[in-house]
Amino acid sequence: AQSVTQLGSHVSVSEGALVLLRCNYSSSVPPYLFWYVQYPNQGLQLLLKYTTGATLVKGINGFEAEFKKSETSFHLTKPSAHMSDAAEYFCAVSVTQGAQKLVFGQGTRLTINP
Amino acid sequence: ETGVTQSPTHLIKTRGQQVTLRCSSQSGHNTVSWYQQALGQGPQFIFQYYREEENGRGNFPPRFSGLQFPNYSSELNVNALELDDSALYLCASRAPLLSNEQFFGPGTRLTVL
Numbered sequence: 001a002q003s004v005t006q007l008g009s010h011v012s013v014s015e016g017a018l019v020l021l022r023c024n025y026s027s028s029v030p031p032y033l034f035w036y037v038q039y040p041n042q043g044l045q046l047l048l049k050y051t052t053g054a055t056l057v058k059g060i061n062g063f064e065a066e067f068k069k070s071e072t073s074f075h076l077t078k079p080s081a082h083m084s085d086a087a088e089y090f091c092a093v094s095v096t097q098g099a100q101k102l103v104f105g106q107g108t109r110l111t112i113n114p
Numbered sequence: 115e116t117g118v119t120q121s122p123t124h125l126i127k128t129r130g131q132q133v134t135l136r137c138s139s140q141s142g143h144n145t146v147s148w149y150q151q152a153l154g155q156g157p158q159f160i161f162q163y164y165r166e167e168e169n170g171r172g173n174f175p176p177r178f179s180g181l182q183f184p185n186y187s188s189e190l191n192v193n194a195l196e197l198d199d200s201a202l203y204l205c206a207s208r209a210p211l212l213s214n215e216q217f218f219g220p221g222t223r224l225t226v227l
Contacts, residue, residue, distance in 0.1 A: 004156075032214045034215075036218075041223075042220055042221075043118075043204055043218040043219050043220040043221045044157070044204065044206075044218040045218070046215065046217075049214070049215060051214055090156050090157070092156075094214055097170065098169055098170040099147070099159075099161070099162035099164075099169050099170020099171075100145075100162070100170075100208070100214075101147060101159040101162060101170060101172070102147075102149075102157070102159065102206075102216060103159070104156030104157050104158075105156050106155060106156050107154075107155070107156050
């Protein structure tokens, strides 16, 4: 069964520092992978997605992620953190079993220190 | 283009009561999914509706039920509410051709006392 593991429930970085949020997936078929961001008291906003093709995916707000099949990873990075990046981040894999659903990781809370 | 909307924003119920949550899908999207997000957790898939029929369900009991209407809007109904049903309920819609991307609404925060 497809699953997602996010390493680190809480990540704290300084403003201007590199952001690295880790995601590993388990899938028996080529996966569709997603990163979503959730600000307090809001729904989920898509940051970026990998379906096929280029393994380095660029998203909104300066984020990018690299699909590494050999490592079953899809880590999210941003070169320079901004205070507005503080939020909860979710990695997800798309699963088709009758319905097409998203299976989410537990989430990583990103805190930015001034 | 109007995004996914949900109502109400917040809701407080007592144990044993019934609740109905509503979702309007994004224009042109004919597939709607519902997710439950407990505090500190990732969203969990409840079920999906396509052309007014449920076509997939997660690990939720039958007291969680839904409807989809001809205009693709949807309802989530929960009977015999339990304390553990307290969560953020998210609705997501999907376009027929962009089938791998789901667009989420802002959610309904349900508190069961």
